[in-house]
Structure formats: structure tokens, C-alpha cells
Amino acid sequence: MTSEHAMNPSQERVVLQGHIIDSLVLAKVLDLILMMGGTFDLEDVHIGKTREEPSRARIVIRTVSKALLDDILKAIQPHGASVEREANCRTKPAPANGILPEEFYATTHLPTRIRLKERWVEVDGIEMDLAVRVDEQRSTAHTIPMGEVREGDQIVVGREGVRVTPLQRPSEPDVFGFMESHVSAERPHGHVIADIASRMRHLREQARLGQPGSNVLLSGGPAIIHAGGREPLTWLIEEGFIHVLFCGNALAAHDMEADLYGTSLGYGLTAGHAVRHGHEHHLRTINRIRAIGSIDAAVTSGVITHGIMAACVRQRVSVVMAGTIRDDGPLPGVITDSIQAQIAMRAMVPGVGLALLIASTLHAVATGNLLPATVPTVCVDVNPSVPTKLADRGSFQAVGLVMDAASFLAELARALGRST
Amino acid sequence: MSRLLVCPPDFFGIEYEINPWMRLSNRVDHDRAVQQWHALMRVLEQEMGVALERMSPLPGLPDLVFTANAGVVVGRTAVVSRFRYPERRREEVHFEQWFREHGYDVISTEEDLHFEGAGDLLGFPGYWFGGYRQRSDIRVFPILSERFHREIIPLELVDTRFYHLDTCLCPLSGGELLYFPGAFDPYGQTALAERVSGGLRLAVPEDEALKFACNAVSVGKHVVLPIGCPATQSWLHDRGYETHTVHLDEFMKSGGSAKCLTLALD
Numbered sequence: 001m002t003s004e005h006a007m008n009p010s011q012e013r014v015v016l017q018g019h020i021i022d023s024l025v026l027a028k029v030l031d032l033i034l035m036m037g038g039t040f041d042l043e044d045v046h047i048g049k050t051r052e053e054p055s056r057a058r059i060v061i062r063t064v065s066k067a068l069l070d071d072i073l074k075a076i077q078p079h080g081a082s083v084e085r086e087a088n089c090r091t092k093p094a095p096a097n098g099i100l101p102e103e104f105y106a107t108t109h110l111p112t113r114i115r116l117k118e119r120w121v122e123v124d125g126i127e128m129d130l131a132v133r134v135d136e137q138r139s140t141a142h143t144i145p146m147g148e149v150r151e152g153d154q155i156v157v158g159r160e161g162v163r164v165t166p167l168q169r170p171s172e173p174d175v176f177g178f179m180e181s182h183v184s185a186e187r188p189h190g191h192v193i194a195d196i197a198s199r200m201r202h203l204r205e206q207a208r209l210g211q212p213g214s215n216v217l218l219s220g221g222p223a224i225i226h227a228g229g230r231e232p233l234t235w236l237i238e239e240g241f242i243h244v245l246f247c248g249n250a251l252a253a254h255d256m257e258a259d260l261y262g263t264s265l266g267y268g269l270t271a272g273h274a275v276r277h278g279h280e281h282h283l284r285t286i287n288r289i290r291a292i293g294s295i296d297a298a299v300t301s302g303v304i305t306h307g308i309m310a311a312c313v314r315q316r317v318s319v320v321m322a323g324t325i326r327d328d329g330p331l332p333g334v335i336t337d338s339i340q341a342q343i344a345m346r347a348m349v350p351g352v353g354l355a356l357l358i359a360s361t362l363h364a365v366a367t368g369n370l371l372p373a374t375v376p377t378v379c380v381d382v383n384p385s386v387p388t389k390l391a392d393r394g395s396f397q398a399v400g401l402v403m404d405a406a407s408f409l410a411e412l413a414r415a416l417g418r419s420t
Numbered sequence: 421m422s423r424l425l426v427c428p429p430d431f432f433g434i435e436y437e438i439n440p441w442m443r444l445s446n447r448v449d450h451d452r453a454v455q456q457w458h459a460l461m462r463v464l465e466q467e468m469g470v471a472l473e474r475m476s477p478l479p480g481l482p483d484l485v486f487t488a489n490a491g492v493v494v495g496r497t498a499v500v501s502r503f504r505y506p507e508r509r510r511e512e513v514h515f516e517q518w519f520r521e522h523g524y525d526v527i528s529t530e531e532d533l534h535f536e537g538a539g540d541l542l543g544f545p546g547y548w549f550g551g552y553r554q555r556s557d558i559r560v561f562p563i564l565s566e567r568f569h570r571e572i573i574p575l576e577l578v579d580t581r582f583y584h585l586d587t588c589l590c591p592l593s594g595g596e597l598l599y600f601p602g603a604f605d606p607y608g609q610t611a612l613a614e615r616v617s618g619g620l621r622l623a624v625p626e627d628e629a630l631k632f633a634c635n636a637v638s639v640g641k642h643v644v645l646p647i648g649c650p651a652t653q654s655w656l657h658d659r660g661y662e663t664h665t666v667h668l669d670e671f672m673k674s675g676g677s678a679k680c681l682t683l684a685l686d
Contacts, residue, residue, distance in 0.1 A: 017562050018558070018559075018561050018562035018565065018572070018574060019561070019562075019565065019571050019572055019573050019574065020574075022571075022573055022611060022614065022615070023573040023574045023575065023607070023608075023611045024607035024608075024610055024611050025558070025574055025576075025607070027607060028576075028605075028607045051546075051547065051571045052565070052569050052570060052571050054562050054565055054566065078552070078553055078558065079558060079576070080552075080558040080559050080562075080574070082559070
């Protein structure tokens with residue numbers, strides 16, 4: 001969904017030295033870059049301490065295309081700007097299983113390339129806080145979590161020969177196109193939800209055509225059920241708008257509790273008050289599903305007939321349930337080893353074109369950390385600190401909404417055609 | 421006493437076109453050129469008390485007469501030029517030989533780094549200006565700046581008629597500056613204005629700039645400039661300079677005037 005430009009930006013680091021300040025040569029070079037349509041970052045500007053001492057500036061030039069970058073380099077070269085000599089990245093073997101070499105390069109969530117044998121190679125599987133493993137023979141590079149490293153793996157060390165490309169402003173004129181990731185409870189939500197709906201409509205078309213990167217991921221907490229968001233979410237899944245679900249034991253348990261008992265954590269969803277012995281309902285639900293053996297079997301055998309999990313089974317939505325320390329049961333299918341859960345979630349990320357992180361700090365932050373910055377992300381929570389945390393990841397495409405999960409899902413479903 | 425390197429115009433002529441002034445069809449009147457050159461030498465030696473070092477002219481090197489482009493001399497070190505055009509590259513060895521024979525330490529820039537000597541590097545005792553884009557490569561200035569511990573302010577030359585810095589800028593001994601603003605872009609004009617205050621700067625009018633008023637030889641309070649530059653002359657007089665005018669139109673056919681015909685040796 002990001003623009004072609006955002007996916008194929010070009011950049012080059014140039015050095016300018018000499019008496020470039022008083023002569024305004026630096027100013028001229030920077031003006032040229034801007035006038036021609038590029039942008040720049042000034043790195044390491046060293047200003048001579050005496051008149052005799054020359055100054056030195058390193059400038060990172062960024063453009064939307066390679067052709068424009070070449071034009072700019074051609075224009076500034078006569079003014080003394082020379083492309084910095086490019087070094088290959090350095091690698092070191094992992095000293096043991098699960099141990100990275102000292103000085104390993106830690107990734108960001110931004111598109112990253114490394115220089116291997118005089119060529120720039122895209123790092124696959126971009127995710128923050130990982131290392132980069134290099135396959136010298138195939139000239140490929142892939143991110144790797146610390147725990148998955150095997151002794152002898154070639155791991156990128158240092159920063160030399162590593163380039164991180166900040167996202168360009170997306171070309172779509174919707175809410176994801178704003179440069180600032182503003183989070184505010186006071187901001188009107190209507191147009192934001194309309195933009196999300198329009199993306200989801202487009203992605204559903206793409207997904208039906210089997211286009212890569214067209215999956216919508218929803219990561220949610222049980223507050224969706226408690227707050228009354230179960231019906232609109234079920235509708236969204238049944239209509240084919242959601243393709244991947246990340247959740248925990250609780251969301252699935254309370255969803256099925258609602259189907260079996262009409263309660264969520266013991267509260268009558270329609271009556272609005274605690275039902276006698278209602279606090280046992282979710283335990284009885286979990287026990288029932290454990291007895292059946294799987295959620296799939298519970299749905300196909302007709303024990304669970306309606307709701308989020310039933311819709312997921314019928315629509316073949318990929319579900320990853322990650323356990324937490326206070327889980328009851330848990331339900332069959334819940335991954336209780338958190339590193340295994342992380343691996344399962346990571347495996348779903350490559351096809352994702354939009355992520356909705358709803359009403360769960362735990363799952364929202366975990367999912368946010370797995371996503372590359374190129375994936376548009378919406379974070380919905382009544383607690384402003386959660387969207388803020390996500391927005392602070394520095395992505396231009398993270399939109400935060402401070403609102404109730406049920407209202408958000410109801411409005412979203414309405415915008416996508418659900419009659420109420 | 422000032423010493424200048426000069427080269428008699430025995431073989432001067434127009435044999436190629438490497439600047440907008442040169443036209444193969446515009447033949448040099450050789451006798452007149454010789455007379456003009458000798459007249460300039462007379463002014464330099466007799467009226468200004470300059471010592472002249474004459475190098476031997478060589479057939480086939482018509483521009484050897486423009487010794488300003490031999491290189492640049494700082495103390496006992498000579499940085500020999502690396503000409504941009506192959507037509508003049510053949511002069512390099514002769515200039516280098518002259519410097520060596522006269523006891524200079526000769527240094528040169530790497531092959532692809534063009535540098536046309538005092539034609540593009542001139543200034544005041546405290547700092548220099550470096551002309552680039554037409555002939556010299558801007559990247560040479562940081563190297564020379566480091567070598568000679570001198571600030572060099574690069575100035576882009578934007579008008580092909582003023583292809584060397586010494587055709588459009590002339591620093592004088594009292595800290596004044598003659599220059600033609602149109603030869604520089606707004607960045608260069610601003611840089612010059614910030615360095616040399618308004619009262620010390622003469623923006624030479626275009627008609628006089630095109631007569632190469634800025635290609636003047638300045639030694640102490642004497643300035644030699646081409647004839648026909650009254651505004652420049654009058655400004656110089658007001659600042660206490662004694663001016664000497666010479667006819668050098670035969671050399672203008674090649675895009676050079678008084679300053680181009682000399683190289684300051686110390």
C-alpha cells in the first residue's frame with residue numbers, strides 16, 4: 001500500500017570540504033539539492049576553528065528515484081561534493097548458538113540495505129531489534145533474532161556498509177500520509193475511520209486476487225468482547241476484511257464464553273449485570289474446548305456457532321494465540337512459550353498490508369515491534385499511552401486513535417457496509 | 421623588489437579556440453603584439469621598478485606567453501599547473517622545468533585535478549580566492565589550503581568570457597578589490613561582499629570588465645591596466661594608486677591582458 005516511491009527511494013552520502021562556509025559553497029550545494037527536488041541530512045559538520053582550517057560536511061542526499069539522485073550528484077560534483085567511498089559491511093561469525101558477536105548491528109524497523117561484495121543488498125524480513133545474518137554465497141541478508149542464531153552464522157557488525165532508508169511521505173492523500181503521528185482524544189475520528197475503511201476495502205480486493213502484502217492483521221485484547229465489539233468484529237471477519245488475528249487466551253475464551261453462556265467474564269452481554277456464578281463461565285468454556293481438543297473442532301462440530309473464533313475458522317483466518325503468565329487453561333492452540341509465539345507471529349508479518357492494534361497494550365506493542373515501518377498501522381486504545389508508544393516508533397504510517405474498542409469496530413464495520 | 425615571470429611572444433598567435441575570445445579567423449598582428457608586449461615590459465621595469473624573469477618561448481606553444489598560468493608560487497615552492505585543455509597541457513613540462521632550474525620546490529596535483537595557477541588563485545596576504553568551474557577544479561583548493569596554511573575561498577565562475585578568476589577579480593595592495601560581479605553567482609557575490617567592505621570594492625562596469633580592467637597588474641601603489649577603462653582608473657586614483665595604461669588588444673584576441681602575461685614570483 002505504500003507508494004512505489006516510498007519503496008524505492010535512493011540515497012547517497014557525499015563529502016564536501018574546504019572553505020565551504022564563508023564562500024557559501026555549502027549553502028549552494030544544499031540549495032541545489034533542495035531546488036532539484038531532493039532532501040538532505042547534514043551529518044558531521046566540522047567547522048574549521050581558525051580561518052586557515054578547512055571545514056568538512058558529510059551530507060546524506062535522499063531522492064524519490066535513482067535518476068533524480070544521479071542528476072543531483074552530477075550537479076553538485078563541480079562544487080566539490082564527492083561521493084563518499086563506499087565500504088562493504090563487516091561480518092563476524094556467531095561465537096555460539098544464541099549468541100551474537102560483539103558489536104553486532106541492531107536493526108531498526110526501516111528498510112535497510114547492506115553492502116556485500118561492492119553491491120547493495122536489501123535486508124529481508126525487516127523488524128526492529130534484530131541482527132542481520134549474511135549468506136555470502138547467495139549474496140542475501142536476512143534479519144535474525146538473537147535466540148535463533150547458530151554458531152558460525154555470519155552476522156553484520158558495526159555500521160559500516162549499512163544503510164537505513166527513512167520512509168518517504170506516502171503518496172496516498174489519506175490519514176496515513178501525514179508526516180506526524182499525532183495521537184489525541186480530541187481529534188475527530190470520523191475521517192480516520194473512513195480512510196481505514198477505504199484501505200480495507202482495497203486490500204480485500206487485492207487479497208481476493210491473491211496479491212502479496214494484502215493481508216489485514218488485527219491484534220486485539222479481550223476488552224473488545226467486554227466493551228461490546230464482538231458483533232462488529234465478527235461481521236468484519238465474516239465479510240473477509242480480516243486475514244490474520246493475533247490475540248491471547250482471553251479474547252478467544254470470552255468470545256466463546258459469549259457464544260455458550262451469553263456472558264463475558266461473567267457479565268451478561270445483553271443484560272449488563274453479573275450473572276449468578278458467571279465468573280465460572282470462562283473456565284467452563286476453556287474446559288469444554290480442551291475436552292473437544294481444538295477451537296477448529298469446536299466450530300466444525302457445531303459446539304461454537306457464532307462469534308469471532310467461529311468466523312475465523314469459517315473464513316480460514318490465520319490465528320496466533322500467545323499465552324501470558326496469568327492465563328487460565330489455556331485454550332488448545334495457545335502458544336505458551338513466548339519465544340515460540342513470537343516466531344509464529346513473525347511468520348505472519350510478510351503478507352501484512354495493514355495492521356489494526358486494538359485494546360491491548362501487550363499485543364499491540366508486541367505486534368508493533370514485529371512490523372516494518374512500511375506497514376500502515378492503526379492503534380486504538382482508550383488509554384492514550386498505548387497509541388503514543390506505538391506512534392513513537394517513528395513511523396509516518398502509524399495512526400493512533402484514543403477511543404473505545406467497541407465504538408471503533410462498530411464505526412469501522414458501518415463504514416464498510418454493516419447495517420445496524 | 422617584486423619579481424615577475426614573463427615569456428616573450430615570439431610564437432604567440434591563435435592556433436586553437438579554448439575560450440570565447442579566441443577565433444582562429446581573428447588573426448593576431450604579430451608585430452603589433454610584440455610591440456605591445458615590450459611596451460608592457462617597459463612599464464613594469466622602468467615605471468614600476470619590477471624585476472623580470474624571462475623564460476624562453478617555444479614554437480608550437482602560442483600561449484606560453486601567459487605565464488600567469490604556469491602555476492602559483494608561494495615562497496620557494498611552485499605548484500605547477502594542470503591545464504584543463506590538452507592544447508595547453510604541453511606547456512606544463514616547460515613551466516615545471518623553468519621552476520626546477522630556478523631552484524623552486526615543485527609540487528603538482530594529481531593528473532585529473534585541473535588547476536590553472538595564478539589565473540585561478542589570487543588574493544590578499546591573509547587569504548586567497550580560488551576560481552573554479554571553468555578551468556580549475558574546486559577540489560584543488562583544500563589541498564593547497566592545507567599545504568600553505570592559507571584560507572582559500574572558492575568562487576564559481578559563471579560567465580565563460582571570464583574563464584579565469586584573474587579576468588574578473590583583482591586584489592590590490594591596500595586591501596581593495598576590483599571585480600566584475602556578473603562573473604560570479606549570487607553566492608560568490610555575497611561571499612565577496614562579506615569579505616571586502618563596500619568602500620574597498622569596485623564593481624567594475626561591464627564595458628570595462630570586457631576590456632579586462634580586472635586583469636591588472638598591481639605592484640605596491642602601481643596598477644597596470646588596459647587602456648580604455650576610465651571609471652576603474654578614476655576609482656584607483658581616488659584611492660591613491662598610480663595607474664599605467666597599455667594597449668594589449670592583440671592579446672585580448674586570445675582572452676588575455678596584463679595580468680595574464682605575468683606571474684608573481686615572490
